[in-house]
Amino acid sequence: MPSGPSELSPLPSKETVNRAGRRLAEWLYDSTVVIPDEEIDTLALHVYAWRAQHYGPLGLVMPMLRDWSDRYSTSNIKPSQRLKRFSQIIDKLHRHPDMKLARMQDVGGARAVLANRDEVERLHAKIRDTWGIHRTKDWRDDGRPDTGYRALHLMVAKRDQLSGEDRVVEIQLRTATEHRWSQVIMAAGERLGYSLKDGNGPDDLLEYFRLASDVLAAGDTDEPVGDELAERFIASRKKVRHYFPEKETT
């Protein structure tokens, strides 16, 4: 009987964590890879132990993020945090064969939704000036090429008391419009059985979401939607109408 996660949380080395993540990704997605149950349990516990080391750092980020959000945000949405799901961690390693789990930067994540880009920028500056930023992923202007996802992701390093080392956590800053788009692509993907948010699904639908993101971004920046974008969006919207059937009203 394997120990429960709470009992087996000592600190696996980064090499052990990397190896565990890779083995689990191979096992889960390759039916020819057979690993005994007891070994799977042990590998999984290494992943859980690694993930747990991001909980303390999130706990250091959240109080100030909540305080700043109260001060700078008029979106009426408070921040939240989450530890990445086990299956998402393994799935991400599968999708990125060169990625090492110990270098995955969104195991611990916080999210703040702000009313507009000015508020995002104000919070960005506050985080930068207070904590320093380990790494930035800025998809605000162009959107992510595969999906059109827009947001500002800031990676900050905070001390984990379990290991005595810094762990990187990701802070997502989104405008309310970016957040709405993001929630919808996730819900639509789930409804239709595609992982649209990861860029998997029918080309026409992914194209629609990319263009919708461009259209919404124009609103976020008070720019007019250009003629070319408008034409492409209208054409795309016609093609994907059948994915969004209206319920019949009586």
Next chain:
Amino acid sequence: MPLHQFLLIYNAATQRLIRANDLGDNTTGAVSAYAECEQQYRGNKDIEVVLIGSDSLETIKKTHGHYFGEVDPNEFFRTVKV
């Protein structure tokens, strides 16, 4: 309002939330409870277990609305126009 941890169990196949447990603001057990619950459902690809922290469940309905059926893709399609 202290930060509360909520353990959500969600069926992605039926898009229904099965359970939302408020683990309170005593966070020491939350991470273990999360891993134990995930282990219970390991092998079931339809079930998602996730630990989300916030001031309230109402906030999580906004920040992670798809777990609660709060997101309507049809409404988005209908209203995002040029």
